[in-house]
Amino acid sequence: MRRLAFLFLIFLATPLATPAVGQGQFTGLARLAGDGVQIAPTRDGLHLTIEMSRSVPWRVFTLTDPARLVVDFSELDWTGTDGAGHVADHAVITDLRTGLFRPGWSRLVMTMDDTLGIDEAEMRRMGEGARVSIRLARTDPDRFARMAGAPESAQFTMTPIEITRTPRGEGPLVVMLxxxxxxxxxxxxxxxxxxxxLVLTFARELKEVLLRQDNVDVVMTRDEDVFVPLETRVSLxxxxxxxxxxxxxxxALAQGRAHGATVYTLAENATDIASQKLAERHNRSDLLAGVDLSQTGDGVALVLMDMARTETRPRSDKLADALVQGIHDKTGSTYKTPRLEAGFSVLKAPDIPSVLVELGFLSSKRDREKLVDPAWRQRAAEGMRDAILSWAEADAAAARRLRQ
Ligand SMILES: [Zn+2]
Structure with missing residues (x-):
């Protein structure tokens, strides 16, 4: 069996334009062509082919826990890829997703319930275009683990997003959306x-509403359609x-006809099964996007309560209570038990009161109609603004009392 001992970035003689991406639009360096993404079973694994309009730098690697194949391109528009179709066609594939990972960097992640390693991978020119061919073959878990990991390469290095630190104290209230x-x-x-x-649109609207206040600053973890790992959101x-x-x-909820907004705070034990599933699904999104959690010292998976300082928790609770009240006052649309808890990794900042707002359920027709209505969103944003301001005032007063 032919095996590639190492498989790193394969550069083609393609001059690289500086990728610039805004609002989730690809700059169109390359797009899918011909048969697009195809996956066929082979005797001992799978054969994946990707046809594209032109050749671009790319790389391929595997990750463990769960076993994943990651293919990165600089940059490829994935429009037309049928991830769900591939999952339905091949029992070994449990998830397949494609999209923008970082500006200038498009990714395909295939999650597998078996250790299929990379047996052979190449990109060939085909006239104007190019065709990537990746052969995966069943390998033993130890070998798979040894071969796994993202190759080091300048081309695909994650550039840290920099935000200037705002001095605390007398400065404005800094709200991270x-x-x-x-x-x-x-x-x-x-x-x-x-x-x-939807949530990006709403966050921008809420930001505008908040910035009309004196002494409030708003920062966002993302302001375009890019992937941001959960841990990065907290670091930002x-x-x-x-x-x-x-x-x-x-x-969206798998079952049930729930509707209305809910507000979550962090807890090891979720309020109910639905909440637990919701948090698990979100915490898993990093894995499905091909983030290598084994590389991060303080992994998202290892989160939770031990990190949350005891004084932050009641402040988060009060913020969540205020948000429920604010949204209810302005829209009347809150879930019957709107204050919930679950182990969302993104709420793990030990020293920043953190909450997760589910504005409504996309699975509810009633909620969907509200969520796509700019007038409803405006009222929801005003409710959240009122909540943030009243919470901040009470929180500052409590801090003053503590100091005395
Ligand atoms: Zn979500």
Missing amino acids: DPGHGGIDPGAERDGVREAD ARAAGADLFISIHAD
């Missing part, structure tokens, strides 16, 4: 509405000197 999902991770999708787009909040962190979502 975290629109959930993005890029390769679209979040929930119902009726043509993508959670990632800390780097910005955020006084509070609000993650914004609009998920």
